[in-house]
Amino acid sequence: MDKDLMWKFIKMLESHEAFLREQGWVITDPYSPAWWGGAFTADEVVITAVLVQLTRWKRVEETLTVLREQALNDLPSMSRLDSSSVLRILRHINFKERKLKSIKALAYLKKIKGDDILSNTSELIGIKGIGEETALAISLFAGNVPHIPISKYVSIVGHRLLGDNFYEDLSEAVIGQEPQRKLYILKMMYAGLTSLGKTFCKPSIKVEPMCRSCLFNRICLYYNIRKNQQS
Incomplete structure (x- = not known):
């Protein structure tokens, strides 16, 4: 090249x-999560990076808007709420049950290990439902690796x-x-x-x-x- x-x-x-x-x-400050679809936080990057797999970005944006309105746009809030309630919000997301399990697994690891999990690609890949590209995207746009x-x-x-x-x-x-x-x-x-x-x-x-x-x-x-x- x-x-x-x-x-x-x-x-x-x-x-x-x-x-x-x-x-x-969104072209912005290199350390800002907003690069990723205007995300407000690193948690929003993580959530939408999982949801967008095999789903149109437009549907993910619409779902994120609802999550924000209900104050569920972070990993702890999504993991605390009962799955049936979250799945109703994720109704337009393909493979929503599997993706919710991945998000809850991420929330658990982040609770134990803190923000360091966002930059640990190997641990991210170890979560069922998170492939290499998704893990690398999370670590770049949420973990700034x-x-x-x-x-x-x-x-x-x-x-x-x-x-x-x-x-x-x-x-x-x-x-x-x-x-x-x-x-x-x-x-x-x-x-x-x-x-x-x-x-x-x-x-x-x-x-x-x-x-x-x-x-x-x-x-x-x-x-x-x-x-x-x-x-």
């Missing part, structure tokens, strides 16, 4: 802040846009950066690549990427190589 290309991508993301906000991302979650969107879009050595070069690019700057870069890259994948890049063998309408095709290696081959 050309590191200059990465910085260009970040600059373009900054200029398309409205696009990121439409996808549920400087790494980028591995996902289909990030991997495929990163390689298409920025080149084959995307992960390795990104790791090198953040080495030596101040902690605050490092977090900013990683959160911006994850938000940007995920949003790009969902809206334009469509990393599926059944769906053709929407390269011509993509906001970032000017710098995309994949698009420009294909364009040159067709000309």
Whole structure:
């Protein structure tokens, strides 16, 4: 990956802040939980990170609004209330019973170990129902651990846009950066690549990427190589 290309991508993301906000991302202070859909607290990041698995973000936002209205938008409150009452609020969430069990397990661990659990990826993965991407997302956006979650969107879009050595070069690019700057870069890259994948890049063998309408095709290696081959 050309590191200059990465910085260009970040600059373009900054200029398309409205696009990121439409996808549920808020560019703000690197340590703020608000990056994650405007979350008020780290607990909201955790709760919605679990709920959004195999569920549309819009439904998760609507559910979070109800949780806030009923003062259930934190781990202790959700774990104290009887499951049937919480499940009624989660009625539009897919696999709500399993996800509630995961949230309650997280609440228990946080009660014992405090906020440190939010940055302990291996322990998060050990909770049934929490996979690697969710654990890494929680530790990045709630625990402020400087790494980028591995996902289909990030991997495929990163390689298409920025080149084959995307992960390795990104790791090198953040080495030596101040902690605050490092977090900013990683959160911006994850938000940007995920949003790009969902809206334009469509990393599926059944769906053709929407390269011509993509906001970032000017710098995309994949698009420009294909364009040159067709000309």
